[in-house]
Amino acid sequence: MINDFLKHQAQTTPHPLGMEISFAEGSYIYDQNKTPYLDFIAGVSACSLGHRHPKVIDAIKKQLDSYMHVMVYGEYIQSPAVKLSKLLADHLPQKLEKTYLTNSGTEAIDGAMKLARRYTGRSEIIAANNAYHGNTMGALSIMGYEERKQPFRPLIPDVRFIEFNNAKDLSKITRKTAAVILETIQGGAGFIQPLNGYLTKVQKRCNEVGALFILDEIQPGIGRTGKLFGFENYNCIPDVVVTGKGLGGGMPIGAFTASEEMMDSLSDHPKLGHITTFGGHPVIAAAALATLKEITRSTLIPDTLYKEKLIRKKLQHPSIKEIRGKGLMLALIVENPEIANKIVLEAKENGLILFWLLYEPKAIRISPPLTISNDELMKGCAIILKILNSI
Numbered sequence: 177m178i179n180d181f182l183k184h185q186a187q188t189t190p191h192p193l194g195m196e197i198s199f200a201e202g203s204y205i206y207d208q209n210k211t212p213y214l215d216f217i218a219g220v221s222a223c224s225l226g227h228r229h230p231k232v233i234d235a236i237k238k239q240l241d242s243y244m245h246v247m248v249y250g251e252y253i254q255s256p257a258v259k260l261s262k263l264l265a266d267h268l269p270q271k272l273e274k275t276y277l278t279n280s281g282t283e284a285i286d287g288a289m290k291l292a293r294r295y296t297g298r299s300e301i302i303a304a305n306n307a308y309h310g311n312t313m314g315a316l317s318i319m320g321y322e323e324r325k326q327p328f329r330p331l332i333p334d335v336r337f338i339e340f341n342n343a344k345d346l347s348k349i350t351r352k353t354a355a356v357i358l359e360t361i362q363g364g365a366g367f368i369q370p371l372n373g374y375l376t377k378v379q380k381r382c383n384e385v386g387a388l389f390i391l392d393e394i395q396p397g398i399g400r401t402g403k404l405f406g407f408e409n410y411n412c413i414p415d416v417v418v419t420g421k422g423l424g425g426g427m428p429i430g431a432f433t434a435s436e437e438m439m440d441s442l443s444d445h446p447k448l449g450h451i452t453t454f455g456g457h458p459v460i461a462a463a464a465l466a467t468l469k470e471i472t473r474s475t476l477i478p479d480t481l482y483k484e485k486l487i488r489k490k491l492q493h494p495s496i497k498e499i500r501g502k503g504l505m506l507a508l509i510v511e512n513p514e515i516a517n518k519i520v521l522e523a524k525e526n527g528l529i530l531f532w533l534l535y536e537p538k539a540i541r542i543s544p545p546l547t548i549s550n551d552e553l554m555k556g557c558a559i560i561l562k563i564l565n566s567i
Contacts, residue, residue: 178194229470263472283310283430285312291441298352300334302336303318306535313328318357321535343374355416397423398471425464429460493561515564530542
């Protein structure tokens with residue numbers, strides 16, 4: 177299988193981890209030898225309820241018995257997509273009432289950018305240095321990391337960058353600006369939280385000049401930070417919120433949500449202003465609906481803050497310089513990239529799945545399923561400490 181994998185499936189790195197999966201359940205992934213690996217990554221924050229959660233599986237099976245794809249997005253009334261969109265609206269501030277469902281977070285980012293230009297009639301988009309919003313040409317254009325963008329230029333024009341958490345840069349937001357798009361917590365940069373009311377200040381500046389305030393909640397959203405949406409921690413309300421990853425319960429999904437007035441601007445002049453064949457797919461929407469119901473009706477959201485405390489208390493070691501992030505969106509910052517690499521690779525040999533972050537080489541990602549037990553958390557932390565003590 178490894179030879180076929182390398183020969184016929186396109187790779188994203190020269191040296192993929194290459195573990196062959198046989199099955200996954202709960203907080204564990206199993207290889208072909210049935211060896212269990214405790215999952216501290218959750219598909220990069222995507223498997224909110226762990227692997228193969230019974231309520232998600234039941235929702236998928238039930239929908240399969242009714243229908244799968246029947247028509248391109250937005251033409252037919254398909255119950256799972258409508259119910260999911262309504263449930264999102266029920267849990268968002270009043271002005272965030274209408275959702276466009278997509279196939280991925282990066283597609284939702286592109287849709288939000290188009291919405292901003294269409295609704296405001298302006299072209300300039302402002303993003304943050306060290307931002308990561310996905311890898312389509314649109315999302316890549318607002319990536320604040322030149323090394324990853326340069327090979328693919330020219331990109332979308334009229335994009336400018338500001339420094340995250342730097343209030344002085346907000347003067348760059350002007351009446352030429354269609355939108356400012358930020359991650360609520362910067363992910364690839366090292367799980368950097370907004371400080372000193374930064375997001376509130378950005379929202380205020382956007383309101384002053386008539387720009388849209390867009391927050392990327394693809395990673396921090398859907399319960400990972402102790403609130404259903406990360407922005408609820410920071411006293412701000414975006415004009416457009418983008419979600420993905422954890423919303424699907426392990427299925428591919430993205431969404432952008434705005435006011436009815438804003439979202440309706442994409443439906444005319446021209447018609448089909450944003451269109452997708454498989455967005456809002458009924459099977460995926462059913463999985464997302466089951467996921468969102470379980471997260472909002474259980475104690476999983478407040479439990480993330482208790483689990484964060486357990487991790488911070490357990491993972492105290494001279495080589496760990498800092499633990500960034502909030503809830504179960506955490507990054508260990510160690511002394512150097514060599515230690516980070518050693519921990520990630522040796523953890524796999526010890527039955528624990530960890531991963532890196534895109535731009536911060538000294539970081540180790542910890543973003544387990546929200547359903548992970550306290551005992552499983554302590555087991556994984558013990559493996560990390562064992563490796564650190566061997567260095």
